[in-house]
Every structure is written in C-alpha cells, then in structure tokens.
Amino acid sequence: xxxxxxLITLGMASALMLQxxxxxxxxxxxxxxxxxxxxxxxxxxxxxxxxxxxxxAVKAAIEEKRANIKTIxxxxxxxxxxxxxxxxxxxxxxxxxxxNVLYALVSADKTPEIAEAEKxxxxxxxxxxxxxxxxxxxxxxxxxxxxxxxDQLEGEDQRLLDETYKQFVRSGALLSDEDAAEMKKINLRxxxxxxxxxxxxxxxxxxxxxxxxxxxxLAGLSEADIAQCKEDxxxxxxxxxxxxxxxxxxxxxxxxxxxNRDLRRRVFEASIHRADGNGKHNxxxxxxxxxxxxxxxxQLMGYDTYAAYSLEKTMAKTPDNVYAFLRQLIAxxxxxxxxxxxxxxxxxxxxxxxxxxxxxxxxxxxxxxMKKEMLNISDEEVKPYFNADSxxxxxxxxxxxxxxxxxxxxxxxxxxxxxxxxxxxxxxxDGQPMALFYxxxxxxxxxxxxxxxxxxxNQSRQxxxxxxxxxxxxxxxxxxxxxxxxxxxxxxxxxxxxxxALHALLSDCQYNSLAGTSVxxxxxxxxxxxxxxxxxxxxxxxxxxxxAVTGEPMPAELKERMLKSxxxxxxxxxxxxxGATCVDMAWHMxxxxxxxxxxxxxxxxxxxxxxxxxxxxxxxPRYMTSYFNHIWGSGYAAGYYSYLWTEVLAVxxxxxxxxxxxxNPEVGQDMRDKILSRxxxxxxxxxxxxxxxxxxxxxxxxxxxxxx
Numbered sequence: 001x002x003x004x005x006x007l008i009t010l011g012m013a014s015a016l017m018l019q020x021x022x023x024x025x026x027x028x029x030x031x032x033x034x035x036x037x038x039x040x041x042x043x044x045x046x047x048x049x050x051x052x053x054x055x056x057a058v059k060a061a062i063e064e065k066r067a068n069i070k071t072i073x074x075x076x077x078x079x080x081x082x083x084x085x086x087x088x089x090x091x092x093x094x095x096x097x098x099x100n101v102l103y104a105l106v107s108a109d110k111t112p113e114i115a116e117a118e119k120x121x122x123x124x125x126x127x128x129x130x131x132x133x134x135x136x137x138x139x140x141x142x143x144x145x146x147x148x149x150x151d152q153l154e155g156e157d158q159r160l161l162d163e164t165y166k167q168f169v170r171s172g173a174l175l176s177d178e179d180a181a182e183m184k185k186i187n188l189r190x191x192x193x194x195x196x197x198x199x200x201x202x203x204x205x206x207x208x209x210x211x212x213x214x215x216x217x218l219a220g221l222s223e224a225d226i227a228q229c230k231e232d233x234x235x236x237x238x239x240x241x242x243x244x245x246x247x248x249x250x251x252x253x254x255x256x257x258x259x260n261r262d263l264r265r266r267v268f269e270a271s272i273h274r275a276d277g278n279g280k281h282n283x284x285x286x287x288x289x290x291x292x293x294x295x296x297x298x299q300l301m302g303y304d305t306y307a308a309y310s311l312e313k314t315m316a317k318t319p320d321n322v323y324a325f326l327r328q329l330i331a332x333x334x335x336x337x338x339x340x341x342x343x344x345x346x347x348x349x350x351x352x353x354x355x356x357x358x359x360x361x362x363x364x365x366x367x368x369x370m371k372k373e374m375l376n377i378s379d380e381e382v383k384p385y386f387n388a389d390s391x392x393x394x395x396x397x398x399x400x401x402x403x404x405x406x407x408x409x410x411x412x413x414x415x416x417x418x419x420x421x422x423x424x425x426x427x428x429x430d431g432q433p434m435a436l437f438y439x440x441x442x443x444x445x446x447x448x449x450x451x452x453x454x455x456x457x458n459q460s461r462q463x464x465x466x467x468x469x470x471x472x473x474x475x476x477x478x479x480x481x482x483x484x485x486x487x488x489x490x491x492x493x494x495x496x497x498x499x500x501a502l503h504a505l506l507s508d509c510q511y512n513s514l515a516g517t518s519v520x521x522x523x524x525x526x527x528x529x530x531x532x533x534x535x536x537x538x539x540x541x542x543x544x545x546x547x548a549v550t551g552e553p554m555p556a557e558l559k560e561r562m563l564k565s566x567x568x569x570x571x572x573x574x575x576x577x578x579g580a581t582c583v584d585m586a587w588h589m590x591x592x593x594x595x596x597x598x599x600x601x602x603x604x605x606x607x608x609x610x611x612x613x614x615x616x617x618x619x620x621p622r623y624m625t626s627y628f629n630h631i632w633g634s635g636y637a638a639g640y641y642s643y644l645w646t647e648v649l650a651v652x653x654x655x656x657x658x659x660x661x662x663x664n665p666e667v668g669q670d671m672r673d674k675i676l677s678r679x680x681x682x683x684x685x686x687x688x689x690x691x692x693x694x695x696x697x698x699x700x701x702x703x704x705x706x707x708x
Contacts, residue, residue, distance in 0.1 A: 033057035033098050039414060040425070041436045041468050044101045044456055047415035051113040057098045058121040062128050065092035069132060072141065079141040081149055085161050088142070089511055090462070096512075099125070100456050107454075108472050109418050109446045110202065119195060126191040130184040133171040142168060156510045156681045163514065163680065170313070172301065179300050186293050186300075193293075197286050197633045202448055204281035204627065205248065208274035210267050211240035218242060220259035222380045224485060228476045236445060246271050247474060248449025248629065250576065250620050253487055255361055256368040256379065268361035275626040276602060283626045284601040287587075290632055295592035307588040307638040314520045314639070315684055319589060322641050326585075328699065329644065330578060330613055336708050337571040341618045344370065344569070360617055363572070371568050377561045379487055385558075386486040387548035388441055388475060388494075395491070395544030396498045397424075399534040403668035404506065405429025408437065420444075420477065421470075426505055435459075435505045438470035441494075442477035442484065449474060450629065451493050453500035453517070453528075460512040467516065469504045471497040483548035488566065492532045499531025500524070508677040515679040521635065522642035523684045527676060529643075529650035536563060537662050567707025572619055574706055579621030581641045582612045584631045588638035601625060644702070649688060651701045656692050 032048040034057050039045055068091035075083055102121070105114050132138065146165040153161055172183040211233070212218060218226050226242070233243035244254060244267055252271055258264045275283040294306040303309040307319045316322050345358040348366040358366070372378045393408075400406045407427045414423040420442050426435040438456075440447075457468040473493060478484040486494070503524070504516035517524050534540050541563075545554040554562070586608030596604040605625045609615040623630065630636035653671070660667045674691040682690075689695055 031057050031060075033101065034060055034094070040411075041466050042097075042457055043414055043423075043436055043468050045415055046417045049101070051111070051117065054098070054102045054114075054117040055120050058095070058102065058124065061092070061095035061098045062124060065095045065128060065132075068092060069135065069138060073135065073137040075141075079144040081145055081153060081157060081161065084141045084145050085164055086462075088138070088164060089160060089513060093463070095128075097457065100454075104454060104456065104470065105417055106198070107448050107452065108440055109444070110198075110448070111446055114446075115199060118198075122191050122195045123188060126188045130187055133168060133173060134180050134184060136173075139168050139173040156514060159681050160511050160514060166313070170301070175300060183297065183300055186297055190290060190293050193286050193290050194633055197283065197290075197629075198448070200281060200283050200286065201275060201627055201629055201633065204275040204279075204283065205246055205449055206236070206445055207279070207281065208246040208270040209236060210244040210246070210263070210270050212242035212244065212263065213240050215242070217260050217263055218258070220257045221254065222257070222383070224383075224478065224482070225254065225257070225476075227479050227482070231477075231479050245443070246274060247443075248627070249622050250624060251364060251622075253364075253489070256364040258365065261362070264361040264365060265359070268359075272620065272624060276624070277626075282598075283632075284598045287625055287628075287632055288595055288598055288601055291587050291590065292592060292595045294588065294637060295590060295595060299592055305589050305591060307585060310588065310638040314642070315522045316641070316645060319585070319638075322585065322645075325645065325699070326578065326581060326612070326641065329574070329702070332703055333571060333574050333578060333708070334613060337575050337616065337619055340569050340571045341616075358618065360620060363618055367569050367572075371565055375561055375565045375568060377558075377565045381558065382554070382562050383485040383487060384548050385545045385554045386488070386491050387546070388484040388486055388490075390544045390546055390548070391486060391491050391494055392439060392441070393544075394546070395535065395540060396494055398543050399495070399531075399537075399540045399663075400498070400502060402540070402663045403534070403665065404502070404672055405665060405668070406434075406505075411436070418444075433466075435467045435469060437501060437505065438468075440470060440472045441475050443474040447472070447474065448629070451497050453497050453504070455504055455516065458512050458518075459504065459507040459509065459515045461508070461510045463512060465512070467504050467507060469501050471501055473497065485548060488562075492535050495532045495535045496528045499528030502531065503527040503676055506672050506676040507679050509679040509681055514681050517679075519680045520642075520684060521639040522645045523649070523688075525642050525646035526649040526653070526688075529647050530653050533650070533654045533657075534662075536566065539663060570707045574708065575614070575616065575619035576622040577644060579609060579614045579616075579619065580623045580628065580630075581644065582614055583608055583621050583623075583625060583628065584636070584640040585638060586611075587625070587631070647705075648697045648699045648702050651705045652688075652692055652694060652697055654705075655701065 031053045032045055033053050037043060037045050072084060072087045072091070077083060102117065106118050142165055146161060150158060150161055172180055175183060209232070212229065215226060218229060221229070229242040229244055232245045233239070233241060236243055246252065250271055252267050255264050255267060258267070273279055275281045277284065298304070298306040298309040301309055305319070311318055311322065316325070344363060344366050347370050348358050348362060349356050351366070351369070368378065397408045405428065408424040409427065411423045411425050414436065416423060416438065418440065421438055421440045424437045424439065425433060426437055428434045451473040453469065453471050455467060455469050457465055459465060459467040473490070475484060475486055475490050500517060507516040509515035541559065542553055545559065546552060583605055586604070606615060609621070630640050636642070657667055671691060675687055678687055688697065
C-alpha cells in the first residue's frame with residue numbers, strides 16, 4: 001500500500017504542476033476548475049466558474065491524464081495490482097472532476113455557450129478515450145496482472161481488476177491494428193453524432209411547443225395550469241399569450257384535462273412529430289447512422305448484433321433472455337389493454353355519440369373522465385396536496401430518515417449553477433456529515449427533458465471522497481408567490497430519482513469506478529423503482545400530502561379514493577413501456593447491412609411493433625425512434641428493457657420489506673449493507689440474493705403490483 005500512496009502522491013503533484021501552468025497561462029489569471037475546491041466536500045464553486053473556463057480546463061485535464069498514463073507505462077518495475085490497476089483507477093481525477101461539472105450543465109442548463117464548449121471538447125475526449133483504450137503498453141501491463149495475479153486478490157481488489165480488464169477487452173484492446181483503427185474512427189463519429197443528437201432533440205422539443213391565442217381554448221385546465229401556460233409563453237418569446245410546452249414522452253399530461261379536442265390533437269401531433277421531419281426537425285439521419293455504427297462495432301468485436309454485444313455485461317446476458325421476458329409480459333398485457341381501450345371508447349361514445357371514433361389524443365381525456373365518474377377522483381382535486389417542497393422535504397427526505405436514519409439540512413452557502421437549485425447536507429444516523437445533495441426540480445428551456453440523477457463527485461474510500469450527488473426533474477414551476485404543485489406521476493418520479501441518489505449517497509466502496517450507481521443498466525434502476533414504493537406507504541404519504549395553502553392533511557376519504565385510483569387503467573403505462581422497449585431492441589438486433597435508410601426508418605418502427613404484437617394506435621410507444629433519447633443520446637441502447645426488468649427486482653425487494661416491516665430501520669440497514677452500499681463490488685445477482693434470499697427474480701408479482 002505504500003507504493004500505491006506514492007503513485008497517488010506523484011499523480012497529485014503532476015496534476016498540481018499542470019494546474020499551476022494552466023492557471024498561469026489563463027487569460028483570466030486563474031481557472032477555478034483546475035483548483036481544488038475549498039468548499040465543503042470539494043463541491044464545485046459555481047460562484048467562480050465562468051463558461052469560458054470549461055474548454056481550457058478540459059484541455060489541461062486531458063494532458064494531466066496523459067501524464068498519469070505515461071507514468072504507468074514508463075514504470076520499469078514489473079506490473080502489479082498497485083502500480084498498474086490502482087494507478088490506472090486513480091489516473092485522470094482532475095479530468096473526471098471537470099467533465100462531471102461540464103456535463104451536468106450540458107443536461108440541466110445548456111446555454112448556447114455551454115453547447116459550444118461541449119461541441120469543442122467532445123472530440124478531444126473521444127480521442128483521449130481511444131488513445132487510452134488502445135494503448136498497447138498499458139493493456140499489456142493490465143493483462144499481465146490479470147493473467148498472473150488475479151487469484152492472489154480478493155474482494156474489491158479482484159473485482160476492480162476484473163472490471164478494468166473487461167473494460168479494455170470490450171473496447172477492442174485485443175483487435176488487430178486495422179480493426180482497432182476502424183473502431184477508433186467509429187468511436188469518434190458516434191461521439192460527434194450524440195452531441196448533434198442532444199442539440200437537435202432539445203431544439204425540436206422546444207420548437208414543438210403549441211401556441212394558444214385565447215384562454216378559452218384552454219378550457220378544462222386549472223387556473224394554476226393556465227397560469228403556467230402563460231408563464232411558459234413569456235419565457236419562450238411570447239409568440240402568443242399562452243404556450244403548451246412539450247415534455248419528453250409521447251403522451252402529454254395536459255391532454256387529460258383539455259376540453260378542446262382540436263387543441264388536444266395539435267398537442268399530440270406536435271409531440272409525436274417533433275423530430276420526424278413533418279416539421280422542421282428530422283433526427284432520423286442521426287438515428288440510422290448511430291445504429292449502423294453500433295452494428296459495425298459489434299461485428300468488429302465478434303458479435304452478430306449490437307444487442308448481443310451490449311447485453312453480455314448485464315444481468316439478462318442475451319437477447320433471447322430479454323425477448324423471453326418481454327413475451328411473457330406482452331402475452332399477459334395484450335388482453336388487458338384491449339379491454340381497457342374498449343371500455344374507454346364505449347364511454348366516449350356514450351358521451352359524444354355512437355359515431356365518435358376514439359383517437360390517441362382522446363384517450364387520456366376520456367380515461368380521466370371515467371376515473372372521475374367511477375372513482376370520484378381527478379388530478380385537479382389532489383394536486384393541491386402535492387406541493388413540490390413538501391414532497392421533497394416531508395416525503396422523500398422523511399422516508400430516507402425513517403428507513404435509513406438520514407437527515408437533511410439545507411445549505412444556502414453552497415453556490416449553485418441555477419437559482420432553482422437547492423443544496424442539502426446529508427447526515428448519517430449517528431449525526432456524522434456524509435454527503436451533499438443538489439435538487440433541481442423545475443423545467444426550463446435550457447434543460448433537456450426527463451429526470452435523472454448523477455454526481456459531481458462519487459464516493460471512494462481510496463480517495464477519501466464523500467459523495468456530491470444531484471437529482472434533476474422537469475416539473476412546472478409556479479408563478480412567483482404560488483406553490484408549485486405536482487401530479488402523482490411527478491411525485492413518484494421524485495421518489496424514483498432519489499432512489500438513484502440513495503444508491504450513491506449510501507455507497508461505501510474502496511474504488512471510485514465500482515462505487516454507487518456504477519452497475520449494469522438492468523440493476524441500476526432497481527433502487528430507484530423500489531424507492532417509489534415509499535410514496536404510497538400511509539405514514540409517508542400522510543407526512544407530505546398536505547394542502548399547499550392551508551397545510552391541512554389530505555382528508556382520509558380523499559386519500560382512500562386517490563390511492564385506489566393509482567392502478568386505474570394501468571395497461572396503458574405498461575404498453576407504452578413495452579412498445580419503447582421493443583423499438584429499442586429492434587434497432588439493435590440488426591446486422592450492419594440491414595439498418596434501414598433515413599426514408600425507411602419510420603416504417604421500420606411500425607413493422608417492428610407489428611412483429612411483436614404491439615402496433616396499437618391507442619397505445620403508442622413511450623418514446624418514438626426520432627425522440628428516444630435513452631437509446632440515441634444516453635447509455636440505454638439495447639437496454640431500455642431494464643426499466644421493466646428492474647421493476648421485477650424492485651417488487652421482490654418491496655415484498656421483503658412488507659414482510660419484515662416497510663419502515664423498519666433494521667430492514668433498512670440490511671438493505672443498506674447488502675445492496676445500497678455495495679456498488680459494483682460483487683456479482684449483482686448475488687447482491688440481490690444476499691438481501692432477498694431468492695436465487696432468481698420472480699416476475700409473477702409485476703402485473704399484480706401494476707394492478708393487472
């Protein structure tokens with residue numbers, strides 16, 4: 001361990017010299033991104049960081065990483081775990097810190113200046129990644145350790161060695177020089193295309209906003225929603241007095257309330273056509289080229305399809321296993337969905353006449369009307385009890401306190417990247433400070449759609465680093481002086497994303513690259529899906545569901561009606577997820593020579609849905625190909641199935657909690673010790689088994705949990 005500490009010290013000294021040089025040469029006289037933060041936990045100091053700092057900081061940090069790698073490869077001593085694997089693990093810490101901050105803003109506050117910085121550094125970072133992954137001298141040292149010392153290691157050390165070796169092999173370290181050169185070009189092109197994708201999708205979604213001239217056209221919306229439409233119009237240039245902003249998914253929540261059928265149609269069509277060329281945006285050229293390049297990557301690596309290549313490192317392992325799982329769900333779902341659609345259409349005909357034809361943009365509207373009549377409940381009746389601040393403080397944080405013993409204190413002295421962001425210090429059950437948590441709830445034109453969790457700094461005992469974590473959502477922010485109210489879906493989204501945060505906050509791992517959420521896609525969504533279950537537990541629900549104005553708790557009879565309504569007509573939600581999953585799989589099951597052209601892409605999507613029995617106008621995929629950010633812009637290619645897969649894991653874990661006490665701190669500690677703190681330090685199925693006692697997940701509870 002002395003050698004490890006020496007290498008780390010040398011790396012830090014090298015980094016410090018580069019930082020001093022960079023700062024000396026900076027036109028501003030100093031770059032805060034290249035300096036160790038003096039803030040608690042090493043949090044980024046947004047009060048000092050300027051947009052112009054990012055590019056020079058990334059460039060300087062890239063050179064520091066190159067120096068770190070050269071130190072490893074130039075070492076004349078025989079390769080060991082300490083001087084090669086740990087040294088590689090610790091290389092490029094400065095670059096990681098800088099890019100974590102930059103890419104947080106790329107997603108959450110992408111101004112034109114941030115977009116330009118991203119555009120400039122993306123090829124530089126991809127070049128560096130290629131340079132490292134195809135560094136023969138480095139890989140030979142790693143392979144030597146793997147071949148000769150693996151059996152002498154145990155626990156996290158052995159896991160780190162395995163994961164490091166597999167990372168290089170899966171990146172192409174064993175390829176011939178010719179194939180490696182091609183892989184490098186592909187990596188560069190995909191990185192460029194994904195940067196283009198992010199810009200194109202954000203522009204398409206912003207431009208898809210539906211402008212409305214009169215308040216009368218918004219009949220059916222609450223006064224709060226109408227005020228939000230007015231606020232959104234003003235923030236987007238005021239082309240009309242009101243504006244309906246399109247969110248990332250196919251269906252739009254406001255369609256449940258809009259009386260104006262033509263406006264419902266306009267909103268729905270704006271959503272599904274935002275990027276398919278029917279307007280001024282068309283992302284199919286990006287989608288098809290990424291699919292082509294991925295298929296070629298798989299081919300170079302010896303796999304028939306990208307799905308086969310990608311799934312090898314997951315719990316599912318193979319496309320056959322994924323499709324077997326999906327077929328089971330589709331068979332059970334289909335009759336439920338058909339019955340649900342017939343019931344809604346029959347209700348609509350009863351209200352509108354026998355010649356009425358139900359369209360996709362009508363479904364939410366008449367389903368909401370049915371729910372109101374059958375269960376005497378509506379979103380507008382319950383939203384006043386879901387104040388965003390209360391859900392966060394009295395719901396999400398309270399549940400974490402009851403189950404894991406955590407407490408949260410707001411820190412107004414920590415600078416943030418946007419005024420809407422709040423920062424909380426997290427304390428463990430013994431009162432010891434353990435992390436910082438940033439919460440960014442409200443949508444804005446510079447934020448991409450959806451909700452997510454990530455980190456500024458990951459937990460690592462090796463680095464003596466505590467976690468600095470953030471959650472980002474896209475709820476509507478009420479006009480100044482009014483409470484921001486959430487739908488039930490937005491409530492569960494907040495709990496979901498905080499489940500990811502808990503996975504990072506409670507991490508207790510030696511190595512940064514194994515810590516927190518550094519796990520396979522079809523495991524990483526489990527803690528978040530499980531955490532949603534706390535939203536409806538009576539003690540938790542009662543603690544946050546209080547009227548935004550009076551502070552009164554939700555009346556018992558309203559709560560009973562509301563909770564009964566959660567599983568009202570839930571076949572739709574499962575169907576849209578299955579549809580998106582099968583679209584994802586279809587694209588990534590194709591060999592390189594079968595990728596559709598730009599002109600064929602839309603028909604390919606239709607054919608793929610028809611092939612699996614999911615082509616249903618009434619239940620379109622949650623994401624269409626042209627705006628499916630998970631698979632084209634994020635890391636879920638051939639992996640969107642993981643939301644359903646991990647829901648099974650989450651249901652199994654929730655059953656364990658229910659049997660032992662949903663809010664029992666002893667069960668929470670067990671969950672923390674066996675799952676949430678473990679990161680990727682053990683086989684993931686073993687981690688699941690350690691807590692549940694189950695050798696394999698049991699999918700039978702999924703449909704029951706969804707009310708199907």
